Amino acid sequence: MNTKELTKGIWAENPIFVIMLGCCPALAVSTSLANAFGMGIAATFVLLGSNLIISLIRASVPDKIRIPVYIVVIATFVTMIDKFMAAFTPALSASLGIFIPLIVVNCIILGRAEAFANKNTPQDSILDAIGMGLGFTIALAMIAVFREVLGDGKFFGIPVPLIKDDPCLLMIMAPGGFFVFGLLMAWKKHLAAGGAK
Amino acid sequence: MSEKLLVTVGPHHHAPDTVARIMWEVTLALVPAFLISLYVFGGRAFVVTLCGVLGAVAGEALVQAVFQKKPVTLADGSAVLTGVLMAFSVPAALPWWTAFLGGFAGIILGKQCFGGLGQNIFNPAHIARAILLASWPVYMTTWLKPGAAAGLIGPLPDGVTAATPLGLMKETLRNPDLLNSLAASGTTALQHTFHELQIGWGSLLTGTIGGSLGETGKLALLLGGLFLLIRRHITWHTPATMLGTVFLGSLLITRDPQMALFHLLSGGLFLGAFFMATDMVTTPMTKVGHLIFGFGCGAITLLIRFKGGYPEGVCYSILIMNAFVPLIDKFTVPRRFGEVRAPAQEVKA
Amino acid sequence: MNDLIQTGKYLLIISAIAGLLLAFTEMVTAPRIAENNRLVLEKARREVLPGAERFDTLDLATTDDAGHPATRSLSLGFDAQGKFLGTVQTVSPKGYGGPIDIVLGLKPDGAVSGVKIQSMRETPGLGTKLAEGFLDKFLEVARAGHPVKFFVKKDGGDIDAITAATISSRAFCKGIRDGIKVVQEGQTLIQQRAAAPGATPLPGPATTPVAPSPAPAPAPAPVVPPAPSVPPAPPADPESPPPAPTVAPEPPAPPLPPAIPQGGGQ
Structure with a gap:
């Protein structure tokens, strides 16, 4: 078992802060912690499935058409999950369902298929998917903590005293997302560079 | 880069015009308007301006001390000027903490994020105003009536607001x-x-x-x-x-x-x-x-x-x-x- | 050339498998999803029209903002004894970030019985206050006095707008007004259906050519042909005063607001 494949996505190759893939859903749903975890969990499952399938069929896919094949595989997989969730777990679908169409356009899924799953074994691909999914979820949650607490005056939906009466609305709007995203990325770079210049 | 090399903002030729001198003279030029605002809006104008300046200075000092590890140079007056200009473009009815946060955010996001004095693309005072308007639109569109007795801080009493x-x-x-x-x-x-x-x-x-x-x-x-x-x-x-x-x-x-x-x-x-x-x-x-x-x-x-x-x-x-x-x-x-x-x-x- | 055929074959197979899987998924899930959606709507309906046990659907012809003919689907709610309790409909006024879907319940006398926001895309923390403090206050006002002017106070109405979210508040009020207008226009038909629940509405058989409403008679509408399969008559003049709401179901009388036969608008 190659633990490096699992841990790299969480910090060293974090999909949001380092590879900078999937920023669109990250900014769109990081307005609350509940949304962040919902999106993170949904994306992790899809990533797991797509990485597994693609690493299984990678040997037989002609190189020239691998991208269209991946897209067909991912789109089919996501649509099936979406439909089955809506049909059999309507409560889960009501809370996570809105993220599923966003996952189809999430670059992380195709990015990992192209960059990792088509070159590695199914076991490693699963580890990569879990790591990347966790990294994505953590990054989203980090952005969401700031945006929900400062912008909505709530923490996981629980009102925070002092802030709840006059939250800073900008944080919950798109510019606030960019500000937090940028500052967190700068902070990560600062740490990665050893904390000092 | 050598620690001893001191890079200062231009102009480099010797002239009486230093950054500090210009900044303080611009601040001086704002004094008549400030006196008018004290006359029109009362002590609340003073509180808002003071808090705006304090916020801007705090932001400047924080970044210089923590991130740039430079000696904190507040004497050039640029942060003070940003704070004053920010306060001048917000309503006098603004809560004091909002004014403080405005000055703070203006310096951090409008100036120091770009690299400090001379590097910023946008006017920090107006960045601060735009941030405040997006964040607390209610406070930013509540205008004090001229001559109304609104107290120094705290919630506004009834009947002291007016339209522009x-x-x-x-x-x-x-x-x-x-x-x-x-x-x-x-x-x-x-x-x-x-x-x-x-x-x-x-x-x-x-x-x-x-x-x-x-x-x-x-x-x-x-x-x-x-x-x-x-x-x-x-x-x-x-x-x-x-x-x-x-x-x-x-x-x-x-x-x-x-x-x-x-x-x-x-x-x-x-x-x-x-x-x-x-x-x-x-x-x-x-x-x-x-x-x-x-x-x-x-x-x-x-x-x-x-x-x-x-x-x-x-x-x-x-x-x-x-x-x-x-x-x-x-x-x-x-x-x-x-x-x-x-x-x-x-x-x- | 051979290579091209190879890759083409591969794509064909992959797409065929994907297509089969999706078709299978659709087959298994579609009825359940429809059922789930129906349950959600059912729940919302019961919430906005307390006491209602059974709902009948009635499609009314109306006009949209641009004056084009449109169809509005109403649900008529009845309690366990078959007593008519009011109507439920979904209105979707254009808010700041997109349509605001509101489920609106109206009592037979036209008063608001309940309102629920199904979905919206307003600015979080500003426009989304519609579903928080605004809605409670709105219901308080709407239930206290009747008639209520469903305009924000800035426009001369009775509703307190959300501070700094006037556009969302205005849109909400407009949705409520639209819903009330639809019910007023279709009053006669609704009462006809309310009196004989479950019966297929007969959009026509005119018997007495006297309008019972004391309001000035609307422009004479073309008499609707009796056969339900014939396309509906032109839309009602939106300016024409709606018939005054009456408590007891009156015998149907022309001129009827034109109605689309049941099922015709779907």
Whole structure:
């Protein structure tokens, strides 16, 4: 078992802060912690499935058409999950369902298929998917903590005293997302560079 | 890089004009308008300005001490000036902590994120105002009534708020029923606005109207602007084109000289034209550039005032034009003596 | 060339498998999803029209903002004894960030019985206050006095707008007004259906040519042909005053607001 494949996505190759893939859903749903975890969990499952399938069929896919094949595989997989969730777990679908169409356009899924799953074994691909999914979820949650607490005056939906009466609305709007995203990325770079210049 | 190499902001040749001197003189030029605001809005204006300055200074000190590990140099006055300008463009009714956060965010996000003094693209004071307007729109559109006793801090008592002339004008022009009844009685929208707010042309000049803390005293701002002109800290190009564009533009749009004068004397136009659009860091370098910049600011102000959702557009017009400064500079900065165009060089080679 | 055929074959197979899987998924899930959606709507309906046990659908012809003919689907709610309790409909006024889907319940006398926001895309923290404090206050006002002027106070109405979110508040009020207008226009038909629940509405058989409403008679509408399969008559004049709401179901009388036969608008 190659633990490096699992841990790299969480910090060293974090999909949001380092590879900078999937920023669109990250900014769109990081307005609350509940949304962040919902999106993170949904994306992790899809990533797991797509990485597994693609690493299984990678040997037989002609190189020239691998991208269209991946897209067909991912789109089919996501649509099936979406439909089955809506049909059999309507409560889960009501809370996570809105993220599923966003996952189809999430670059992380195709990015990992192209960059990792088509070159590695199914076991490693699963580890990569879990790591990347966790990294994505953590990054989203980090952005969401700031945006929900400062912008909505709530923490996981629980009102925070002092802030709840006059939250800073900008944080919950798109510019606030960019500000937090940028500052967190700068902070990560600062740490990665050893904390000092 | 050697620790001993001290890089300072230009100009490098020896002259009495240091950054600190310019900043403090601009701050001095704002004093008359500040006195007017104390007279019009009372002690609350002082609290808001103080908190804005403290926020800006705190932001500057924090970044310099923690991230740049530079000795904290607050004496150059640039953070103080940003705090004052920010406070001047927000309502006097603003809660003190909002003013503090505004100054803080303006310095951090508007200036230090770009690398500090001389590096920022946008006017930090107006960045702060834009952030506050997006974050606390209710506080940012609650205007103190001139002369109302609102106390120093804490919630506002009843009946101390009033509309700004521009705000009321926009509401009036948007209300077809009111316009019809005004037309029937032969009153113009302008007369209606003046009557409702119990103001006249004199109050527009002296500043006894509702509005942002430091923008109302037009004569005082003009005085400060003239001081800067005489001290050669600014040139006439930007203020003149900006004010002229707004006046002539509204004359062209409304075909009413009184309305044109109203637009010239309302809102934050004087404050913006003399103190914000002339900021050395965020405006073009050449005289021609200044003319283009001033015209652009005036035109966007008109666009927002007449077509936009907000009653006033000076802040956003200057921020938008700030973004065009590199482009304006690219086309207006003259070639140095002996400098040859790149393609010509190629031919020679 | 051979290579091209190879890759083409591969794509064909992959797409065929994907297509089969999706078709299978759709087959298995579609009925359940429809059922789930119906349950959600059912729950919302019961919430906005308390006491209602059974709902009948009635499609009314109306006009949209641009004056084009449109169909509005109403649910008529009855309690366990078959007593008519009011109507439920979904209105979707245009808010700041997109349509605001509101489920609106109206009592037979036209008063608001309940309102629920199904979905919206307003600015979080500003426009989304519609579903928080605004809605409670709105219901308080709407239930206290009748008639209520469903305009924000800035426009001369009775409703307190959300501070700094006037556009959302205005849109909400407009949605409520639209819903009330639809019910008023279709009053006669609704009462006809309310009196005979479950019966197929007969959009026509005119018997007495006298309008019972004391209001000025609307412009004479073309008499609707009796056969339900014939396309509906032109839309009602939106300016025509709606018939005054009456408590007891009246016998149907012309001129009827034109109605689309049941099922015709779907």
